[in-house]
Amino acid sequence: MEIKWGIIGVGDVTEVKSGPAFQLIEHSHLVAVMRRDAAKAKSYAERHGVPKWYSDAQQLIDDPEVNAVYVATPPDSHAFYATAAMRAGKPVYLEKPMVINELQAKELLETQQALGGKISIAHYRREQPYFKKVKELIAAHIGTPRIANLRYYQRPLAAEILQSSGMQWRLDPKQSGGGLFHDLAPHQIDLMCHFFGNMTYSKGIAHNQAKFYDATDAVSGQILFDNDVLFTGQWAFNVSQDLDVCEVVGSEGRVAFSVFSYQPIELVNKQGSQQFRFEPLPHVQQPMISAVVSYFRNIGSNPCSAQEGYKVMSVLDSFASNYS
Template sequence: MIGCGSVTELKSGPAYQKTEGFELFAVMRRDLKKAEDYAKRHQVPHFYDDADALINHPEIDAIYIATPPDSHEYYALKVAESGKICCIEKPMAPSYEACLRINAAFEDRDLPLFVAYYRRSLPRFLQVKEWLDQNKIGTIRHIHWHFTKPANEIDKSKTYNWRTDATIAPGGYFDDLASHGLDLFVHLLGNITSAKGTAENRQGLYTAKDLIKGQWVHDSGVTGFGSWDFGAEKREDVVKIYGNEGNISFSVFGDVPIVLERDEKTERLDIANPEHVQWYHVQNIKAHLSGASVHPSSGETASHTAWVMDRILENKIEVINN
């Protein structure tokens, strides 16, 4: 594992450790003392401050890149060159073009490449997909996502945060958070063929954007609209999928019930996330590598999500054939 920051403490690292047949063999961080601390706390046998030493270790079969996105391409190309399997944290890279370069490197060597859009594997969203596939709300017409959150103390204090550094995350928290939802919507409703949007910096607290609006069209004809405000009074996270016979609502991040409304009846399901939220994502990696199934989040699907995000941020009315 390259990078052992907060995302790996509970969400992902233990999921790899607890998966039968997998072993978290080594971690790398540029600060060797922090790498050692992580390794000792999580009972990882080896730790490094040199990525090349970890990547090229003869007993390591696969690399999980858990660094900020501006270094994903750099490390991913090294992993591809080493001939090893790779999983990259989301977003896959700061731009669609970088995603294409990463994909090409792995495709040229016929190597598996996964991206940690783990919501595609979570039971709560698989239930939403099942409802849609069963035509529970009839013909799907539109999806709407409204997301807001207040500026936090880090934002206000000007403390450095890669999530608000325009050189790493041009859309700010949009890159880190909205990527999850947009990727999920593609999984639920099909690829997006056109997208556009507007992006502004209203607060002046950091260099990245903080107010974004976007609209898109799925290849099925379903239309979508999203608004993301990272300087609002309070946090809100509501997704609603509209059909001609009902609707489904849920939260991308909140631990709230998923709701199906149809024929004046309401069904609410509380489906809890696992302790390690990437658990099912990692189980699907194992299933993919064993030939049992195909993982839902690949370099190709993550690149498509990056394309959508680029179009929204750059307000380019561009159509892609998927």
Template sequence: MVKARPRLTQRAFLAGCLVLVPLLPLALMQGKAAPKEVIWGIIGCGDVVEKKSGPALQNAPRSRVAATMRRDKAKAEDFARRHGIPRAYDDVDALLADPEINAVYIATPPGSHLEIALKVAAAGYPLYVEKPAARTAKECETMERAFSKLPLFVAYYRRAYPRYVALRDALRGGRLGTIQSVSYVFARRPAPPRAGDWRHDAERSGGGRFVDIGSHALDLIDFLLGPLERVRASATGPAGQVETRVEMHFRIVGTSIDGTATWDFEASEAEDLLIISGSEGSVRVPAAMNGRELVWPDGVESYDPPDPVQLPLVTKVVDAILDGSECPSTASSSTRTSRAIDAALGHYYGGRSDAFWARPETWNVV
């Protein structure tokens, strides 16, 4: 295991200060002159890094990538070569020992997040991790504790979309009056099975596609309206397999806002619609995950999606690491989303506070 580096000479003093100052710039945490940029080491080089996060980490102001890691060294070297990254590794510890990096991004399947994150924390680096942060809320809580004195951010990147920032500001400004309810419907036609797809392997993913895709919508509702509570849900799926349909009812904490949401990954027609209703009308958000429009009672507003999609959030992550500024997607907000997922799927898996994927009774195996 990589040991914490001696450069963190002021950590003992700063640990007490963190009670009053929740997030300190990287320079103060490391007890050295302020760095001018965040220099990333990337762990995992799959599709999300190719299309969403990798370009953002390289193009955000004051951000660049110095090293990447994948267990397949040839694939790691290919990724590095194509993206102009100086070094490639096939071992997590080797990447963490790279002398240039000062922050880490994890983009492996969720089943490996906790183990890798604990190594990153021991090495003393800020962390940006793909969503969901881990398989269960319990694993997320363990990560939070490990990073109690280090920045930890989660890639729920829609929290920084101009479309959703504008929507939240409008709701808070009273454009719909008093918010009364929220509903969300997601439906997708069945996809042909792919060999080795981790999204269908509960040990690697924490569940089915609801955990991977549904987490975005749950986190978005948390961002727009507030944390979820009183979650009641049912989930169904083929015998011995991960869930394919989820129905949820919930309340927004501290309000009288009632919510419903459904996800169906074996539907006959596709749908993706968020509706928020208030005393003065409703706003419809068609193509909620990847669209452009907000349909208000008095007209339609359109927002271009970011390119790359993670750029606005990565920019805020970099600013938070370097300057101590606020980032909208934190460890605590991510853990709330994972708690909602656990509440929705707890009955289906017979509990989610342990390694439920390894229990024979989870899958009715005798």
């Protein structure tokens, strides 16, 4: 079985991170793309060698050649397009965050279960070699994991970036769910769930400190996992330094790594200190898309289910639903 993809929403994220990968994976072909701006849809198709383009999403979904759909629009339309694709009998690869809040995630999960459709969520870091190594080190080289601490800080966005169209929807809670936190934290929270399993409890606090835009810009939260690991995370998008670090401390050692900057992974245990380096991937979603293709071809498991996406949304809401 060949997977013949149609992409709904060929914006910036699809130019390098994901779009080209669909053509590089065995049994995978990108046959159609859609964007509401017809000129931009046509341009994307011509630049990437895609035979068909549309300015109407339903036309792409109804295309008989398309047998799988990648939804890469802003999160407020994810549920609508995913549902339409599943109703047409086509499996869905859905960008993160899954939707804009926990309630909408629950509704989409229930819709998927009722329709019997397939959804994979694009928490693509879990399939990258860098994070597979982190998972291996946590599982086998630090004893029993006890504590996970994450800090992610950014300097305030420059005025011209704030005004860019690609950033404005991210900073609009109605479209994105909650600003830069909702854009970036899903990757980090998903990795914690991937590493440590089911959650017992999560709670946090969010606030708009700098008032540069309507969304929250500072978040702090904690998760207690069923295996007794306690996670603490802190995000700030209004401070004087950039920082991207997560440390997992166990009964016999620790692992330190980054989520976005791919700094060398550091392992410290009784055997001493080691570092593990990985080259950046040219198309960061390629390993995940390869796993999704196998799942859609019924020869592999789902690399990130809608149920797992729902868990991430529940954490985001528990951290930031009190936003003020």
